Amino acid sequence: MRLVPFIISSVLTIALVVVLSMQWGTVPPLGSFLSPQHGLWKNAEDVEKNFEADLSFPNLKGKVQVFLDDRMVPHVFAEHERDLFFVQGWLHAKFRLWQMEFQTYAAAGRISEILGAGAGDRYLNYDRSMRRLGMGYAAERSLQAAENNPISKMQYEAYAEGINAYIDELKPADYPIEYKLLNYRPEKWTTLKTALFLKYMSYDLAGKDDDFEFTNLRTIFAKADFETLFPIYADSLQPIAPRSPENPYPSKAAMDLHPPSHADSLYFTFQGDSITSSSLNKPDKDNGSNNWAVAGTKTKSGRPIICNDPHLGLNLPSLWFEMQLSTADFSCYGVSFPGSPNIIIGFNDYIGWAVTNAGRDVKDYYELQFKDGSMKQYWYNGEWKATTDRIDTILIKGRAPLYDTIRFTDFGPAMYDRHFKVDSGSLKCLAVRWKAHDPSNEGFTFYGLNHSRNYDDYLAAIKNFTCPAQNFLFASKSGDIAIWQQGEFPAKWRRQGDFIMPGTDSSYLWKGIIPQQQNPHLVNPSRGFCSSANQAATDSTYPYYLGNSFPVYRGYIINRKLSRMDNITTDDMKAMQTDNYNVKAEFGRDILLKTPVDRLNEDERKYLQIFRMWTLRNDPAERGATIYSIWWRELEYAIWHDDFEKTKLPVSWPAENVLVESLHKDSAYKFIDDIRTPEKETLQDQLVASLKTATGKLKQLEKDGKLEWGKFKDTKVQHLLRQTALSRLHLPIGGGAGVINATKEDHGPSWRMVVQLTDDIEAWGVYPGGQSGNPGSKYYDNFVDSWAAGKYYRLWVMKESEQNDKRVVGKLTFSK
């Protein structure tokens, strides 16, 4: 044996193996990652892959058959209901394991475990903020509520067992590619993870607030100016539940809603001296949706049609997974959330339902006074009261764990304190009271809706829903249509919770919950339709405060269109869902056309002329839409910037409707004047100035070939890890904010559905993704182009007898 060369050669070879087994920054361990028997190549799915399998699991009671159709939608037929949810869990894991687990990590504040602390502790601060918001606490409480309900307990457990049955049989080579890229492994699913996933939806849909920004605005505006800039009700509001003799509002609140006697000095302290920064990690402000249902009196078939398009972040893998769930008792079709059992939006043999976000403010902050730096006691109703502490352990990849103590008070958890500061200088301690903290069992609503056969079943099901409050729309084969804004809503006095509230006595706490039967609703209205698009649910005569800032334009145009339509078909509804008419521009057009042409140069006149000729449609090829969008933003900036720049603190700007409505009401609108100049500017001055600024930007866009709306907006569907290679970019699609087709850059209709409740249900749907979460599958993004083109797929409610239909491409059989 030649010892020296042997040692040298062996050491070098072993060193090479070690180097290739290690992760270098964002580069995964290359040896296993590239190995054709272990790494990325294992995720490259054969395009002819055969989806046939006979599987057996001891957890099952009977037989379950799953038929996969040519779009990879599973149609599940179970003998026993418990088995149905076992198989739903198994299928979610098979197609979407990485995403559903990653989202529960995000919900629980565990991202640092996978990604490390991040640049400037970005991921770690995100994790801490989620924990301090009380996500873990809230999920534990809602899991308790679910486990107290025998059906929910059965569902959650069967679902988790199904996921784990799938995970248990995975070898590392079979892991979804994201695990290989990030070099970690899936852990066991638990019922708590399902609760966390649903809490994440609460965070996404009811976690938004402007409390800090509004508090900062108190420092620069007098009360009257604030009311002008932030009116509670828009002039163009078409409420979800309009008041009428057939639909009266409650005459008065069920409880005393007077603000505390010292609110003027302690709370409405305009031009005061509050200083604070922006809250971290806000959910997307554009999260919203459209839904509407038309009664048989307005349709060609004489039966209701129900439609829904929830607007969320456009991601791959999609949040949605399409499927059919069937037992002898029911057969339900629609989209599900990988991470939770049931169908979330869909229809069954009797009814259809649809949801949009209520968007009411159910998250408020209270400023605490701690006795000392130990933060063990806080001042409450005239005495020192002890906090309850919860110590969270945050695991961080490549670093020692962080132990974070969260203090719970009567106001909620202290989200910000001296260990997690609201900004670098301040010692403000803020507790957060959030409706999602309260025990609740939202999953049971969906279980109930999946099984509903009529209006009463639907109403009973949605009463379980407390947060994130939704506008639950309903239509049935028997001809009923209805909408309820459902959730548990704190009964608030006017502007309660718009600003940070004093947190030293109980008088600023919520005064109770609005009785469920007083929630805004509309049942079989004589106008023949119900609709919602995240606008305010009622007008100002409703006796409770709804909160501020709701979008108005989608609701306005939907109602205008529906009230003018008759003999409606599903094609009409599809055309409406993908409609690009910009009604906000219709409102603002006359103002912009007041621009004095003689004060413009050649370029500015050219763009004004294109705008003048514009059809007011945000279609991909329209240049007018780009001009309008940029010009209007510049006009808002010209008019308001001088007033808002009085503070460097983060602030919110007025809602989308405020400028146009203010200018229509008052041509001498106070804020037109630029307070930094000695002259008094007029609207015409600002129109010219804003068009001049806009022209600079427009010329550059034109040079880059991006003046067309579709190219300017540049819609994309991004992978959850923001990897462009795994995303779909530059999609040719129109739409935009305030447009029914609410497609923005990376946000928009995440599922479009049209269901006509004829005897044989006629249903259509599409989402911007694909059934497989695997970037190496042809089913990863195969719906994206259809979605962008405004096309729909016919949704096939399969009967068990149709298993030889040519649409069936795969069959999975599960048995004991």
Added chain:
Amino acid sequence: MKLAVSIILIAALSFALGLYLPWWSIALGAFIVGALIHQRPITSFLAGFASIFILWFLLATVIDIRNQHILSKKLALLLPLGGNSFLLILITALIGALVGGGAALSASYLKKK
């Protein structure tokens, strides 16, 4: 002849081991065959290198064709290799080949010349 036999045996053994063991089993395969079929160091290295190169190249190519390059194109953008699937296959084969060559070379020093 010995070279050809070595190449075939290394590929076959590495493939079989890879079904049960992690990716570095290619080193094991190349080492075992290198120890059993004695050759000069340079020839042994060549056998290990060529064998794993061919094995990984063929496996990756077959998978890639059956996948119609869906994944390789994406990962060749991510890694980044300009979206070139062939380059990704080549790098895959080269990395495996280096490990196979090193292991076979080490084995060749076990016996006195």
